[in-house]
Amino acid sequence: MLEIEIDGKKLTVPSGSTVMDAANSIGVHIPHFCYHKKLSIAANCRMCLVQVEKAPKPLPACATPVTDGMKVFTHSDQAVTAQKGVMEFLLINHPLDCPICDQGGECQLQDLAVGYGQSGSRYQEEKRVVANKDLGPLISTDMTRCIHCSRCVRFTEEIAGYQELGMANRGEFTEVLPFIGKTVNSEISGNVIDLCPVGALTSKPFRYSARTWELSRRKSVSPHDGLGSNLVVQVKNHKVMRVLPLENEAINECWLADRDRFSYEALNSEERITKPMIKQGGVWQEADWQTALEFVANGLKGVIAEHGRESVAAVATPHSTVEELFLLRKLMSGLGVNAVETRLRAADFALKTAGATWLGQSIAELAASDAVVVIGSTLRKEQPLLAQRLRQSVKKGLKLAAINPHGDDLLTAKAAELVVRPDQLVEGVLQVLKAVAEAKGIALPANVDFGSIDIPAEARAVAAVLDGKEKTAILLGNIAQQHPRYGEIYAAATAIAEATGAKLGVLGEAANTVGAQLVGAETGGDVFAKPRQAYFMLNAEAEFDVQNGAQALAAVKQAKLVVALSSFSSCALEHADVILPVSPFSETSGTFVNMEGRAQSFNGVVRPLGETRPAWKVLRVLGNLLGFAGFDYASSEEIRDEALAGDIAPRLSNALAAPVAVKAQSASGLVRLGEVSIYQADIYSRRAPSLQKTADAANATLLKANAATLAKLGLAAGELARVEQAGGTAELQVALDAGLLDDVIRVSANHPLTRALAAHVGAIAVAKA
Amino acid sequence: MLSQESLALIDRELAKYPADQRRSAIMGALRIAQTEKRYLTNELIEFVASYVRIPPVAAYEVATFYNMYDRKPVGKYKLTVCTNLPCALSGGYTTADYLKQKLGIGFGETTADGRFTLAEGECMGACGYAPVMLVNNHSMCNHMTPDAIDKKLAELE
Numbered sequence: 032m033l034e035i036e037i038d039g040k041k042l043t044v045p046s047g048s049t050v051m052d053a054a055n056s057i058g059v060h061i062p063h064f065c066y067h068k069k070l071s072i073a074a075n076c077r078m079c080l081v082q083v084e085k086a087p088k089p090l091p092a093c094a095t096p097v098t099d100g101m102k103v104f105t106h107s108d109q110a111v112t113a114q115k116g117v118m119e120f121l122l123i124n125h126p127l128d129c130p131i132c133d134q135g136g137e138c139q140l141q142d143l144a145v146g147y148g149q150s151g152s153r154y155q156e157e158k159r160v161v162a163n164k165d166l167g168p169l170i171s172t173d174m175t176r177c178i179h180c181s182r183c184v185r186f187t188e189e190i191a192g193y194q195e196l197g198m199a200n201r202g203e204f205t206e207v208l209p210f211i212g213k214t215v216n217s218e219i220s221g222n223v224i225d226l227c228p229v230g231a232l233t234s235k236p237f238r239y240s241a242r243t244w245e246l247s248r249r250k251s252v253s254p255h256d257g258l259g260s261n262l263v264v265q266v267k268n269h270k271v272m273r274v275l276p277l278e279n280e281a282i283n284e285c286w287l288a289d290r291d292r293f294s295y296e297a298l299n300s301e302e303r304i305t306k307p308m309i310k311q312g313g314v315w316q317e318a319d320w321q322t323a324l325e326f327v328a329n330g331l332k333g334v335i336a337e338h339g340r341e342s343v344a345a346v347a348t349p350h351s352t353v354e355e356l357f358l359l360r361k362l363m364s365g366l367g368v369n370a371v372e373t374r375l376r377a378a379d380f381a382l383k384t385a386g387a388t389w390l391g392q393s394i395a396e397l398a399a400s401d402a403v404v405v406i407g408s409t410l411r412k413e414q415p416l417l418a419q420r421l422r423q424s425v426k427k428g429l430k431l432a433a434i435n436p437h438g439d440d441l442l443t444a445k446a447a448e449l450v451v452r453p454d455q456l457v458e459g460v461l462q463v464l465k466a467v468a469e470a471k472g473i474a475l476p477a478n479v480d481f482g483s484i485d486i487p488a489e490a491r492a493v494a495a496v497l498d499g500k501e502k503t504a505i506l507l508g509n510i511a512q513q514h515p516r517y518g519e520i521y522a523a524a525t526a527i528a529e530a531t532g533a534k535l536g537v538l539g540e541a542a543n544t545v546g547a548q549l550v551g552a553e554t555g556g557d558v559f560a561k562p563r564q565a566y567f568m569l570n571a572e573a574e575f576d577v578q579n580g581a582q583a584l585a586a587v588k589q590a591k592l593v594v595a596l597s598s599f600s601s602c603a604l605e606h607a608d609v610i611l612p613v614s615p616f617s618e619t620s621g622t623f624v625n626m627e628g629r630a631q632s633f634n635g636v637v638r639p640l641g642e643t644r645p646a647w648k649v650l651r652v653l654g655n656l657l658g659f660a661g662f663d664y665a666s667s668e669e670i671r672d673e674a675l676a677g678d679i680a681p682r683l684s685n686a687l688a689a690p691v692a693v694k695a696q697s698a699s700g701l702v703r704l705g706e707v708s709i710y711q712a713d714i715y716s717r718r719a720p721s722l723q724k725t726a727d728a729a730n731a732t733l734l735k736a737n738a739a740t741l742a743k744l745g746l747a748a749g750e751l752a753r754v755e756q757a758g759g760t761a762e763l764q765v766a767l768d769a770g771l772l773d774d775v776i777r778v779s780a781n782h783p784l785t786r787a788l789a790a791h792v793g794a795i796a797v798a799k800a
Numbered sequence: 801m802l803s804q805e806s807l808a809l810i811d812r813e814l815a816k817y818p819a820d821q822r823r824s825a826i827m828g829a830l831r832i833a834q835t836e837k838r839y840l841t842n843e844l845i846e847f848v849a850s851y852v853r854i855p856p857v858a859a860y861e862v863a864t865f866y867n868m869y870d871r872k873p874v875g876k877y878k879l880t881v882c883t884n885l886p887c888a889l890s891g892g893y894t895t896a897d898y899l900k901q902k903l904g905i906g907f908g909e910t911t912a913d914g915r916f917t918l919a920e921g922e923c924m925g926a927c928g929y930a931p932v933m934l935v936n937n938h939s940m941c942n943h944m945t946p947d948a949i950d951k952k953l954a955e956l957e
């Protein structure tokens with residue numbers, strides 16, 4: 032510990048602290064631009080100059096280490112003169128176009144200029160002008176405003192993992208730019224908008240739509256991935272105008288993924304439904320709520336009377352809130368219907384665990400691990416900020432390994448990697464299990480039939496990553512959870528965890544995957560395999576939210592009654608008989624339980640659009656209409672308190688409730704690797720126009736295979752290929768993916784172009800179109 | 801994009817640094833690429849970056865920062881005259897003016913026959929031999945009085 036005195040206040044700080052850290056710890060503000068607590072120190076803006084006793088000239092607080100007995104003056108004459116001098120230099124080339132700048136009102140340069148700037152400039156010469164750059168559909172540039180703090184450059188390199196921006200030229204000619212012809216394509220790129228202390232980088236979708244001081248700020252929780260990022264939703268005239276991060280070190284730190292940040296565009300989309308609708312004689316008619324609700328109640332009763340309770344199934348996406356899912360479950364049990372399912376993207380429903388499957392630890396604990404093995408996950412696209420967090424941990428020594436059906440770059444060092452065919456994911460995990468058992472000299476688990484599995488060097492390397500470390504974890508991603516042999520993958524991963532002492536974790540696919548399990552909304556299994564007479568669908572689009580979309584669509588089409596509770600109209604809803612417009616997350620209160628088992632409640636940030644109603648209220652009224660007891664909730668909080676009564680922690684468990692027989696199999700022939708792409712994953716991101724213009728969205732339209740497979744199929748990159756699976760076809764442009772094994776055809780799933788296809792992993796035929 | 805010889809030279813640069821610090825070799829690698837191709841196109845910069853395994857923009861930063869990297873075609877002989885203070889005090893501008901008049905071009909320009917490019921340079925650490933001039937980035941010429949220039953240009957004919 033070192034002693035330091037700042038502006039007369041004495042304090043002690045750990046050695047290695049900078050003057051900036053020390054000042055921050057006692058709430059003394061030192062003006063700065065380039066300094067950011069999550070980025071490396073660049074010390075290039077010089078705004079943070081302070082006076083240090085015995086130093087001959089002012090020193091930059093952000094880059095000056097504290098020495099014992101140091102005396103610092105942040106507001107002395109010398110310090111303020113230096114700070115004012117720097118401000119004068121910064122403003123020399125700044126356009127001062129604050130009246131037309133989106134950053135106005137939340138600009139660090141504007142704020143500090145009030146404190147340190149002069150009322151006029153001594154600079155009479157010509158100011159420089161810098162050409163704007165095309166950074167893609169999300170980030171707008173006004174590069175003349177740039178003060179070259181390099182925060183954006185450091186962000187892409189250090190946090191996003193790949194330097195997409197650079198500082199070209201020198202001196203007066205310095206410019207921030209991407210490489211010629213490239214855009215910024217990171218899945219967390221929007222953070223540079225927050226980082227830019229001036230208006231050089233601003234939000235493209237938000238551009239010129241409001242002044243920041245007209246916006247009210249309301250807290251919310253991101254409805255996308257399992258992380259549950261905290262949001263500040265900014266609202267004007269009952270309309271969501273933009274979304275910013277709410278800092279929460281335990282979850283999203285100060286970041287947001289682009290999906291969290293830009294999906295709000297969907298909330299104001301043309302596709303919003305604002306009135307209940309009933310289909311009569313094949314034609315949609317607007318209806319009032321009473322009529323529509325009675326139609327639903329009578330329809331459900333009618334189907335049950337005629338075909339029995341087994342003929343009805345309720346489905347909802349795991350992006351629905353705890354309250355909605357709890358009431359859905361309760362409504363269905365009132366009707367005697369048991370089938371309520373949220374695992375819509377699953378293919379294997381047999382797995383039984385002792386509690387709700389979860390991360391197995393907190394996000395912060397995971398980040399402090401010594402080694403992590405990821406199984407079946409395109410981590411950066413599934414959980415962008417978790418990937419970011421692990422990237423930072425790798426810098427501190429974490430060893431990251433993967434067992435995956437692809438070799439995607441995690442933009443950080445992989446200590447080991449085993450790439451398998453998608454239909455051999457179980458066998459890949461078994462290879463590692465066998466390697467672990469051999470290395471430890473322990474017996475192979477009895478419930479596993481290893482067949483003739485031998486251990487490739489890569490599997491040994493993955494096993495070695497877990498060896499001899501204290502805190503280790505094994506994570507199951509979306510590809511694993513949506514795999515036709517998920518139970519076997521899970522059991523094999525459990526065996527590795529037991530043998531190595533690693534914690535097994537499941538990366539919740541959606542915002543409320545854990546919450547859905549806690550309220551028991553997963554009793555249906557594959558409710559579309561055997562078509563039902565009636566489907567009750569909560570914010571679920573058959574073709575886009577169900578793994579075998581084609582099959583689900585067929586089941587829905589033949590059903591007598593399809594009730595859709597939805598925020599958006601969609602092609603999938605054309606087959607419904609009645610649509611009840613329900614609120615998106617921004618217009619209802621609710622709770623999501625994130626992957627670490629943390630329940631986060633939020634309020635509606637704007638009032639429901641048109642006649643839209645929160646789904647929990649709709650379900651409550653339906654319960655009352657059907658005459659069920661226990662539907663008299665006054666608020667969503669009451670529902671939550673009942674749904675999540677008691678502690679959540681004891682109800683989380685990844686322990687297997689029943690042993691699973693695991694049997695190694697062999698596979699050959701062309702096989703599909705289907706994944707739901709990042710901006711198709713939920714009802715919001717699908718409808719966010721800006722996200723649909725990103726490189727990731729374009730990437731999802733491609734068919735990918737390695738060079739050998741393309742050659743074998745007579746295909747070349749850029750050509751059009753026709754794929755066929757279970758009678759469904761799609762035409763896609765071909766691209767090379769060197770990270771795939773032979774015979775693997777990577778085609779995104781639940782995508783407008785591929786919705787006619789069937790299971791994510793399965794045989795597929797490919798030919799030139 | 802580059803010859804085997806150049807790639808071998810780049811490999812030698814890379815070998816000078818630890819395996820996890822390949823980006824340290826970028827200056828040498830760009831120099832080698834420029835020696836072979838005379839100047840650095842964006843495609844060449846991208847190629848060198850991918851060879852060194854760094855993002856292209858990181859190589860672009862380096863290529864645009866140092867003025868000994870040429871990103872436009874240059875003549876057969878690129879003559880860089882130092883105009884920093886010590887040289888300027890010892891006739892650097894006289895040298896430059898003489899060259900301009902003799903070649904009929906200004907700084908940053910190339911003669912119509914493509915033989916000579918004239919460039920303004922920064923201190924080359926040889927102020928004691930001022931005024932200095934650099935030929936094709938590699939060969940240093942001292943005390944470049946008009947006479948010396950005539951002699952040098954004759955050699956380069």
Ligand code: SF4
Nearest residue numbers: 177178180181183227
């Ligand atoms: S664009 Fe913004 S963040 Fe990037 S260097 Fe310029 S001022 Fe800094």
Ligand code: FES
Nearest residue numbers: 063074076077093
């Ligand atoms: S904040 Fe210290 S130099 Fe920029």
Ligand code: FES
Nearest residue numbers: 882887923924926
């Ligand atoms: S000033 Fe010309 S070499 Fe130093």
